[in-house]
Amino acid sequence: MAAPDPLDLIGIDDQLSAEERDIRAAVRRLCDDVVAPHVAEWFESGELPDVRGLAKEFGAMGLLGMHLEGYGCPGMSAVDYGLACLELEAADSGIRSLVSVQGSLAMFAIHRWGSEEHKQQWLPAMAAGEAIGCFGLTEPDHGSDPDSMRTRARRDGSGDGADWVLDGRKMWITNGSVADVAVVWAQTEEGVRGFVVPTDTPGFSAPRIHHKMSLRASVTSELVLDGVRLPADAVLPEVTGLKGPLSCLNEARYGIIWGAMGAARSCFAAALDYSKDRQQFGKPIAGFQLTQQKLADMSLELSKGTLLALHLGRRKDAGTLHPAQVSVGKLNNVREALDVCRTARTILGANGISLEYPVIRHMNNLESVLTYEGTVEMHTLVVGQTLTGHAAFR
Template identity: 95%
Template sequence: MAAKIDPLDIVGIDDQLTAEERDIRAAVRKLCDDVVMPDVAEWFERGELPDVRGLAKEFGAMGLLGMHLEGYGCPGMSAVDYGLACLELEAADSGIRSLVSVQGSLAMFAIHRWGSEEQKQQWLPAMAAGEAIGCFGLTEPDHGSDPDSMRTRAKRDGDDWVLDGRKMWITNGSVADVAVVWAQTEEGVRGFVVPTDTPGFSAPQIHHKMSLRASVTSELVLDGVRLPADAVLPEVTGLRGPLSCLNEARYGIVWGAMGAARSCFSAALDYSKEREQFGKPIAGFQLTQQKLADMSLELTKGTLLALHLGRRKDAGTLAPPQVSVGKLNNVREAIDICRTARTILGANGISLEYPVIRHMNNLESVLTYEGTVEMHTLVVGQTLTGHAAFR
C-alpha cells in the first residue's frame, strides 16, 4: 500500500533528508512556534521588533548564529542544516530570518573569512552566543547594485583609519554592537570592524516601512570615525570581500523564500477546505484546485532546487551563478505563491489574522535585497552567453 502523501511535501522531499537534518528542522520550527509565532503579527503591525537581544540569545543558545561556521563558538553545521533553519525562520517571518542571516552570513562570515585572529577571538564567540549583535554596511543611499561606486571613504591618518560616509537599509544597525563597514581606500575597497560605540558612529532607525516591519532597519552614519590600524579586515582587498559575504546570505534566501511560500500555501490549503461557497468548500472547485496545484508545483521545485544547491555547497562545488539561479527563481516564485494564496483567502487574505499579506509584503524586500531581479538575471545571462551586460 502506498504511503500517505503529505500535501506540503507531495513528492516526498523529506526522503532525501537525513534523520539529523529533519531533527534540526523540527527544533528550529518548534523554537519559532514558541518564541516568534505568538507575537510576530503584532510586531509587524506595530512596525517593531521589541526584544532583539532576547531573540538573539534564544537563537544563539540553539546554535543558529553562524551555524555553518567552524570554531570560535560556532557549531560548524552543514549548508543543508543552515538552509533548513533559514526555511523555518522565514516561514515565521522574513525579518526573523534576516536577523539570523545578517548576523551569521554577513557580519560573522566577514570576520571569520577575512578577519585577523584577534578580530575573530574578540567578536565571534559573543556573536555566536547572541551576546553581541552585528550588522553589515555595504549598501549606500545612492549605490546599491553598483557597490564599486560607493562614496564611503577610509583614509589613513598616521597609524589610524578615519571613516566618513553613509550606509542605508542596514538590518540590525540600531541595535548592533559591531558593524562590518566597507569603504573605498587608496588600495581599493576594504572592510573595517567598527565597534558601534566609537565616536562619530550613529545608526538612526528607518521608520515608515511597509515591508520587513518585524525587523530593525537603519542608516549608518560615519562622521570622522577614527579606528586603529588593526580594525581593517587584513585578508582581503577589493569587492571580492563583500561579494563573498553576499553570496553566503543569498544562499540562505534560496531556502528562506520557500519557507514564506510554504506558510502561505499551507494557509490557503487549510482555508480552501473550510471556506464554503455555493454549498461546498471552495477546495472542491476546479479553479481553486488549479491554483493549489500550481502553488504546490512551484513550492516543490523551489525546495528541490534549494536542497540541490545545499548539497553542492556542502560538496564544495557551488558556484556563485548557481546561487543567483536559486535566489532569482525561488523569491520570484514565492511571491507568486503568496499572491495566489491571497486570492484564495479573498478579503481575509489582507488580514494579519493570517500570514499571507505579511509574507507578501516582506518578500517585496527579499526580491530586491542581496541582488535585485535584474542583477541576478544578468548574472545568469552572462553565465549562459559569456557576455557581461551590466553596463
C-alpha cells in the first residue's frame, strides 16, 4: 500500500471524478503559468497591472460564470467551480476575488435577476473576460446591515418609463475601477432594488483605494454615484428586497469555502518543505516533536475543511444546500485557514514574513477574506439562529 500524499493525507482525491481532477489540474497549470511568477511582485507593489489580460485568460479557460448556464457560460458543476476557486486562491486570494466577483456576484445577479436584454447585453462578454463587472452593496457606514444602506434610487418622471436617478456611495468594491458594468443595490420606494449601471454613465466614478495591506494583488475601489441617470429598464426586474443581494452573496461565499483551503494548502506545503530543509541543532526541524505537532494539526484542518467544502459542493449540485450551511463552511474554513497560515509562519520563522515565500501574503489576504462576504460575527449568528430558532442580530 502506497504512503498517503502529504498534501492529501486522508485521500480526498478518491472522492473526485477523473473529470473533476482534470479541471483542477488545468486551473492549477494556468495559475502556475500566468499568476505564480508575478504575484509576489503584484502584492509588493499593490498593483494588478493587466486585469483585462488576466480576465481574458480566465474567460478562455471558462472560469468566469463557470457554474452558470447559457449566454456563453460553461454551465459546469458547483464542485468543478469550487475546485477552481481552491486553485485560484492557492495562487492568491485577490485572484480568486477577481473571478468570484465577476461570476458569483455581478454575473450571477444579472443571470438570476436580470431581464433577457440584460443577459444578452452583458453575460457573453463577461464570460469571455471582454467586459468586467463589479458589485456595489457595501457602503462606508453600512456593511453587515445592508438594509440600512443610504444609496437611493428615485424615479424622475411619471409612469413605468420614467428614468431612475441614483445617488450614493459604495465601499471596498473589487474590480470597481476597471469595471465596464456595476450591479448597484439601492433603496427605492418599493424597497431595495438592483440596477445594471454601465460605468461610463455620467455621474459614476470609481476611485481606487490605496494603502491596503491585504488583497494587494486586487483592484479595490469606492463607487461614487452622483445623479447617475439610468433608463427605466436598468433595474433588475425579477427581485425586490434583500433577497436579491443576499442570494448573490451566498454564491460568492460558496467559492470562499473552497478558496480558503487553497490558501491553507499553499502555506502548509511551504511549511512542510521548509521544515525538511531547515537545519537546527544538527537536524531538520521536521524531526522535532513540536514542529511535527504543528504540521499534523495543520494537515488535519486542511483535510477537514476540504472535506466540508466537497460535501457542501455535492449538496449544492443536488439542490439541497441551505444558506446556513454556507455560513458553516465560510465561518469554519476561513477561520481555520487563517490559523494554518499563522502556524506556517511560525515554522518558517523570520523567513515567514518574506515574500520569497507565500505565507505572509496569504496571512494578510485572509484577514480580508475573514471579514468580507459576512464577518465571523454574522455567520456565527446565522448558525446560532439555525440552531436555536432565535435571531440575535439586534
